[in-house]
Amino acid sequence: MMEFYAQRRDKLREIINQKGLSGLLVSSPVNRYYLSGFELHDPQCNESAGMLVIHASGDDWLMTDPRYETAASKVWPKDGLFIYTSPRIQQIREFLAGLRLPVLGFESRAMSVDLHLELKDHVGLTPVKGLVEMLRLIKDKQEITLMEASCRLNHEVFALVPGLLQPGRTEREIAWDVEKLFRERGASELAFATIVGVNANAAQPHAMPGSTVVEEDCLVLVDAGARLDDYCSDQTRTFWVGQHPTDAFKRTMDMVREAQDLGIQALRPGLPASRAYAVVKEFFRGHFVDTHFTHGLGHGVGLETHEAPSLGPHDEVVLAPGMVITVEPGLYYPDWGGIRWEYMLLVTEDGSRIL
Secondary structure, eight states, X not given: OHHHHHHHHHHHHHHHHHTTOSEEEEOOHHHHHHHHSOOSSOSBTTBOSOEEEEETTSOOEEEEOGGGHHHHHTTSOGGGEEEOOSXXXXXXXXXXXXXXXXXXXXXXXXXXXXXXXHHTTTSOEEEEOSHHHHHHTSOOHHHHHHHHHXXXXXXXXXXXXXXXXXXXXXXXXXXXXXXXXHHHTTOSEESXXXXXXXXXXXXXXXXXXXXXXXXXXXXXXXXXXXXXXXXXXXXXXXXXXXXXXXXXXXXXXHHHHHHHHHHHHHOOTTOBHHHHHHHHHHHHHHXXXXXXXXXXXXXXXXXSSSXXXXXXXXXXXXXXXXXXXXEOOEEEETTXXXXXXXXXXXXXXXXXXXX
């Protein structure tokens, strides 16, 4: 397994050398995990489990503190570990300076301003964006297998969701039951906080479950996902509770599902991500409802629920085989609710495949 991560670091090393960097300081938790298998999450936003130094010549280092020494030793050679104690920043600064890397890239989206200020006068820091994310765009065979399993779990849970949507139950109660279903079936955690929106609340794409109660003959939007073996799933379904869906619900559902079909049909290698969005936006515009489509068509999924690429109006990433993305058009009306329907798809050599 250690060799598996070493191969990823070697691919990154090629990029580092192409960019003329002496190395890359990796402080993003998810990128750290992708390259080493060490700690997918930091303890909290103001505390780090550690960083990687990916050296242009191959002498890589994992820096962490004594709490993680045992865990780090399981995935990283001991002679490449630097264990810092207090004063933490001073020891990190002296260690990095001692490596004598004249042009050390750092992840500008992940490093705090405070840490940068502590290091910049002692280490030759150069901001970079998206070097590891560039590798993560394309999932390898093992990642695809894991994501298929995560999606199977999601489909299994969503098959049980209609039974939770009983009149008198609150959004919050339903969200808790969804979380329990995922965890009882092997998920280590939720991929994100479950969204449950009843009627008008469903017009908020990221509605927070509250005390609103399911009624007879109402709509309920549920967006949920789980982390299984470190990889995320993400799906949305909109349900009608009762026997008499309104004409507005049926008409909007038909448009959303047709738009999704068009978006999926458009997916293929070589297509700019923004073009997939445009296909759906143009369809909605033709029905004079495009102003009610208020977000992108989808996003990448993997170790994070939202990662590159973004299927939005300005993303010019070109789709390629191995990308895993969502297609989730929605229409939202604050006076009565919203409808969204979401699939996760794998971009293939000749199109795409629903996971």
